[in-house]
Amino acid sequence: MSQQKIIFQSLEDFQKSDKNDLIHIGLKFSQFKVDSQELIQISSQIALCTEIQSFSLDLQSQNIQDEQIKLLMDDLPAFKKLNDFQLYLNRNDIQDDGAQVIGRVLLHNYMNLTSLQLSFYSNNICDRGAQLIATGLSKCTQLASLNFNFFSNFIGDEGVYEIGTALRNCKNLVALILYLDDNNITDEGYLKFDQCIQELPKLSTFQCFLKQSEKLLKSRDLVNCKNIKVLTLSLYYCKLRVHKIYHKQKALKIKRLVKLSLN
Numbered sequence: 001m002s003q004q005k006i007i008f009q010s011l012e013d014f015q016k017s018d019k020n021d022l023i024h025i026g027l028k029f030s031q032f033k034v035d036s037q038e039l040i041q042i043s044s045q046i047a048l049c050t051e052i053q054s055f056s057l058d059l060q061s062q063n064i065q066d067e068q069i070k071l072l073m074d075d076l077p078a079f080k081k082l083n084d085f086q087l088y089l090n091r092n093d094i095q096d097d098g099a100q101v102i103g104r105v106l107l108h109n110y111m112n113l114t115s116l117q118l119s120f121y122s123n124n125i126c127d128r129g130a131q132l133i134a135t136g137l138s139k140c141t142q143l144a145s146l147n148f149n150f151f152s153n154f155i156g157d158e159g160v161y162e163i164g165t166a167l168r169n170c171k172n173l174v175a176l177i178l179y180l181d182d183n184n185i186t187d188e189g190y191l192k193f194d195q196c197i198q199e200l201p202k203l204s205t206f207q208c209f210l211k212q213s214e215k216l217l218k219s220r221d222l223v224n225c226k227n228i229k230v231l232t233l234s235l236y237y238c239k240l241r242v243h244k245i246y247h248k249q250k251a252l253k254i255k256r257l258v259k260l261s262l263n
Contacts, residue, residue, distance in 0.1 A: 005054065011038055011045075019048040030060040030088070039064075039072045047077055054084035056117075061091040066098035073101050078109040085113055090121040090149070099129030106136025113140050114172075117147035121179070125150065130159030134166035144202075145175045151209060152182040157189030164196030175205040180216065181237075187215040194219035200227065207232035213243050218250050229258040236263065 005024040008014040
């Protein structure tokens with residue numbers, strides 16, 4: 001019988017746990033402030049969990065900066081059995097150097113993941129940071145499910161293209177959730193990203209966040225895509241009705257689409 005996921009909401013409880021018994025764990029530390037010394041302790045305790053298969057780390061709204069990301073992640077070992085990794089770093093102050101650390105961890109430690117969620121909503125990641133994360137992502141070739149949240153950063157066309165290019169290596173990807181709005185991506189950047197997406201041979205389920213009149217999913221490449229069967233458009237923050245209609249009409253043109261959901 002497989003172990004249910006164990007959620008720790010305090011560092012003290014996590015420190016007291018028997019690391020040899022932990023297989024599916026979540027660290028939810030966004031409810032209290034974590035300082036640099038505690039990040040080092042978190043890292044050292046995670047390193048003891050040699051049997052983990054799935055792992056989530058929630059450090060949202062901590063004002064974490066690049067140097068603290070290094071303290072947290074630089075010394076993490078390669079978890080050989082890890083197949084599911086979720087990292088929630090929303091509303092921090094992570095810039096390109098911090099993104100480089102995360103990309104390096106993906107590149108060297110987590111290449112065997114089948115499920116990955118990276119959430120960087122409201123940070124300060126630019127094109128270089130996106131490229132460095134993409135370098136790590138390009139080696140995660142076993143991914144079947146990917147959730148990428150870069151909403152409200154400073155990524156432009158070059159960065160989003162590098163992410164798309166990295167995804168081309170993820171040929172086993174079946175499900176993709178993507179949040180790219182409130183960046184510096186132009187119509188050309190979205191159209192180039194579309195070209196990368198349509199090349200994924202197994203991608204059948206796609207969810208994306210749209211806020212205005214973005215060109216994501218609007219290219220001829222996506223319209224003719226043979227794989228995407230289920231599409232979810234998150235339009236909660238899309239205030240203008242004309243934009244919602246525009247996104248829906250364009251989505252319905254995707255030739256092999258079976259189900260379209262709006263939320």
